[in-house]
Amino acid sequence: MHTSPLITIQAITKSFKGVKAVDNLTLSVGYNEYVALLGPNGAGKTTLVEMIEGLQKPDSGSITIQGKTWQKDAAFLRTIMGISLQETKFTDKMTVSEVLDLFGSFYKLGKKVTRQILQTIRLEEKAKAYVVTLSGGQRQKLALGVAMLNNPQLLLLDEPTTGLDPNARREIWDILMQLKKERGTSMILTTHYMEEAAYLCDRIVIIDKGKILADDTLATLLTSYDPGEVIAFQVSSPLATNSLYEIRGVKDVHWIEEGVKGMLTVESITHTLPVLLNLVESSGNTITSFESRKKTLDDLFRTMTGRSLHE
Ligand SMILES: Nc1ncnc2c1ncn2[C@@H]1O[C@H](COP(=O)(O)OP(=O)(O)OP(=O)(O)O)[C@@H](O)[C@H]1O
Ligand SMILES: [Mg+2]
The missing domain is CATH 3.40.50.300 (P-loop containing nucleotide triphosphate hydrolases)
Structure with a gap:
């Protein structure tokens, strides 16, 4: 050895x-x-x-x-x-x-x-x-x-x-x-x-x-640096950032396109999703695209630096 x-x-x-x-x-x-x-x-x-x-x-x-x-x-x-x-x-x-x-x-x-x-x-x-x-x-x-x-x-x-x-x-x-x-x-x-x-x-x-x-x-x-899952979504008309932070379990909101295309870091997708859908619907808005996944190294890098590995 x-x-x-x-x-x-x-x-x-x-x-x-x-x-x-x-x-x-x-x-x-x-x-x-x-x-x-x-x-x-x-x-x-x-x-x-x-x-x-x-x-x-x-x-x-x-x-x-x-x-x-x-x-x-x-x-x-x-x-x-x-x-x-x-x-x-x-x-x-x-x-x-x-x-x-x-x-x-x-x-x-x-x-x-x-x-x-x-x-x-x-x-x-x-x-x-x-x-x-x-x-x-x-x-x-x-x-x-x-x-x-x-x-x-x-x-x-x-x-x-x-x-x-x-x-x-x-x-x-x-x-x-x-x-x-x-x-x-x-x-x-x-x-x-x-x-x-x-x-x-x-x-x-x-x-x-x-x-x-x-x-x-x-x-x-x-797991230890920044656990959680990611919801990437797009809506038909702009949402207020603040309203998303009110959803329990939302840790981070990252807009890719102001108000309409964003990423949420959440504790649990299954808990957050119904609330998100409800919020969007009750404001007369619609979700036009949606994707959920476990966190990746790129998400981690974004959390650490505010930038993507591929920017
Ligand atoms: N010979 C050099 N003269 C001047 N600046 C240099 C030189 N070599 C590297 N640098 C600078 O040092 C920094 C790091 O460069 P480096 O090539 O090590 O990056 P890298 O992580 O390998 O990037 P990439 O993923 O693009 O290959 C950069 O800002 C680069 O411009
Ligand atoms: Mg290099």
Whole structure:
């Protein structure tokens, strides 16, 4: 058993011309643990990951990985990491297997290993295809294959499935879950997709403006931070916000379109719904659309910041 975490990040800060991209952030990641960094554009996810990767230097604070630091043990740290950047450009003039062989040669790996990886990422039929002819999803898979080549203890993936169709995304998820199970890999993954964070990761770290807003399991995030359910509705003519707060069990009213399109956070849909319907009807109004659901991470993020993850 390991007594200390794989990664220990202590109070790191990184600024660019007055913008604090990462602001006094502290985080640790355990062995065989998958952690998602979830946050809107510009939250500081890539900057944080690139500091862990040794590609950017923090202005202050420290990062220790397996007890080692980039200042002293860069060569060692490179051997235990598998990295895929937010934008990976492989030269278009190489084939898929040439790319894998080239990166494999950096780790002195033979073709047997690179062929195995080709199989794992399910790109065998594209082995001889030039990178320029690959689809976006196939390129992302190739990038993941390169990240996996050296059998890394730690995977750092920056939006590995952005823009992929659900099938391709699912395939990448399967590969990542297999690595976790069979090789005890740890991972930090940045994403905008809540389902991805929820499916893959043991812990979800929500960041915004360079700071951690929450760091917990999905179940704990959804129950302990802000339990409840959501009613999204639309009415034919405007309602007064105050009248909604008078309904027992309504915790929050969020208008998407003033007075007509809104979201209620409620303790219980079954208790609130009849009262809501009654209120709308008695004011001569009608409900034109209606949806109810359990809270999601996006609702949680909205509660924390007043904004959506996807705005
Ligand atoms: N090299 C740079 N020079 C100047 N500003 C930068 C640089 N890199 C990042 N920033 C700024 O730091 C902040 C965080 O950027 P970062 O790329 O880390 O965000 P992110 O969470 O990865 O966003 P996205 O989801 O869009 O990828 C942003 O305000 C960005 O403009
Ligand atoms: Mg980014």
